[in-house]
Amino acid sequence: MKDHFRRAICLALILLVPPGAALAEDAAGVSPAAGAAPSAAGEEEIETIEEVETLQPDGDGSSSNARDWFSDAYPSLERGINLHLARTVRKYTLLFSVDHRTYQPLTKNPFEDFLGFDSGNLKIGLGLRFGVLDWMDVGLYRLNDGKTVPFDTYEFDAKFRVLKQDGQFLNLAVRPGVTLFTQRKGVKDSVGFFGQLLLDRVWFNRLTTGTGLLFHSNSTNDVKSNLDERWSMAVPFVFEYRILDWLALNYEMAVAVAGYGSKYGQGGLKAPFVFDGSPVSTFSPIYSGGVKFITNRHTFAIVVSNNQFMTADGVVANTWRCYGESVIGFSITRELDFD
Amino acid sequence: MPSRRVFLKMVGLAAGAVSLIPARLAQAKKVGLKLDKVAELQKVGGWAIVPIKEETVLLIRDGEASIRAMTAICTHKKCKVAYLPDDKRIRCKCHKSFYDLDGKNTDGPAPAPLRQFKAELRGEQIVIDLG
CATH class of the missing domain: 2.40.160.40 (monomeric porin ompg)
Incomplete structure (x- = not known):
């Protein structure tokens, strides 16, 4: 009876470890090259943004831009x-x-x-x-x-x-x-x-x-x-x-x-x-x-x-x-x- | 009343289902920007504020091979902040709040740190995890 219980706990713990955790580790270090297709395991997808717009910081009481x-x-x-x-x-x-x-x-x-x-x-x-x-x-x-x-x-x-x-x-x-x-x-x-x-x-x-x-x-x-x-x-x-x-x-x-x-x-x-x-x-x-x-x-x-x-x-x-x-x-x- | 065996099976299945959700979210939140599309980030010390999905992100090129990303919205009055390369600090010009490079609020009225995002340079691409 105790063995069944232990096995069930182990199973639950294994299932609880999210595949996302592995992805997070990848982001910090060894992950596939930029813009690459999803890895062999199919775990990582990177959405590439082609057009990038940059914004200006807000003013501090000296902004000359009236919109601010x-x-x-x-x-x-x-x-x-x-x-x-x-x-x-x-x-x-x-x-x-x-x-x-x-x-x-x-x-x-x-x-x-x-x-x-x-x-x-x-x-x-x-x-x-x-x-x-x-x-x-x-x-x-x-x-x-x-x-x-x-x-x-x-x-x-x-x-x-x-x-x-x-x-x-x-x-x-x-x-x-x-x-x-x-x-x-x-x-x-x-x-x-x-x-x-x-x-x-x-x-x-x-x-x-x-x-x-x-x-x-x-x-x-x-x-x-x-x-x-x-x-x-x-x-x-x-x-x-x-x-x-x-x-x-x-x-x-x-x-x-x-x-x-x-x-x-x-x-x-x-x-x-x-x-x-x-x-x-x-x-x-x-x-x-x-x-x-x-x-x-x-x-x-x-x-x-x-x-x-x-x-x-x-x-x-x-x-x-x-x-x-x-x-x-x-x-x-x-x-x-x-x- | 289910038996203990049935109950444990249900717990196991539920845990398995839950474990799949963050994986999906994590995959959807990674974004790549071509470095040559943001002129300000070409050299070390450069910075830019870039709207990405629902976030307004402050990107700081703090090294040849490294980059930082955090929200560009001040936690005080929601103004967009600016990076001061000489001081290596982030300033909200609206009400003179200051943050360090880790986004921690160090001076002024800002009540909380800037939210950080994982970011890295992969060749000519900046990869940001908005998760």
Whole structure:
């Protein structure tokens, strides 16, 4: 009985030694000549490649090849300045953003108030986005309150990229979300929702253009309260020109085309805040312009804008500030990869 | 309930079947490149990044009769790496990761070594085992 058992074990061990192991030994040393037909034992087959293409290594922040500038070696630029593009954050990547916008116009006491940063009422936005899939990310954004706007804004959204420029000519995404306005004590919180259709395309590896349609159910900006539930719809225009791999120029606008924002300054609606000596503001499309510095995983943008409100509700309503009342600010993003 | 004899037969047959699978795979993964098709590899110290099947392979001619092959994709952010012949090191220019000639990550943010492939010069042909 024991002999049978031993024989069976030996048989199994012999069978378990793969012929592939012999091939691996061949590769290290004595194997048939190059390009040779399979050996006598018929064990080795080499597939010969006739046409060989060579590739270049990726850049290091000094690449002059603009095609590299949108590779994984650089941050995924999913926003222009405030306005979203149809790109999502890379899968398993966390994008952290910090935005500051002053309240006081850039031109008023620029030295004493350090371009407005020392004058109070700063709007500070903190954002997190996480790439769940190659074509989907989710985000959380918080904008603080202040003396003029007694509510915090919290934004929760998901972005779904439906089309991708590689193969489908342009990027297209939809971005639905919910906005929560948390009021100060004694005032009821309010909730709104938004939807964005986003389109963009990169031209000549340098110029990104974007547009789409933005909607928010509660878009009255500075005078927002739980009673304000007036919707607005706007068309965004985003331009980002990549001068160098580390430097881009940005300009973006959002023009209200329907709803509350499109009627701002008309029919008895007055601009709630007007600075002394400034032209009376009634209606201006929102704009932001800036210079963006791009490193391997950070971006830093210095921004001039006529809008303090960087959230989805803030960009659909036109602003009461005319261009002479523009403010300054900055935006920083940092990508963290969990892949 | 099968007898022990039947059970051992089944084990033996299964083992035999399994042992055949890697052999098939190994045969399918060997690739030959003509040395004269890659100009960069004509001299010692030369290197090239070559897409072969699903792999992007970094080939380094480290001797008259020897050649190294490993993945050219950095383990940090998937950039394509480059060989520095003077330093005898491999560098990912994207985020300044460094690897030694064996593909071991030695400096920078790369979290893991570069995957190695068996490669050899057989006359005028480079044979790479992608298995």
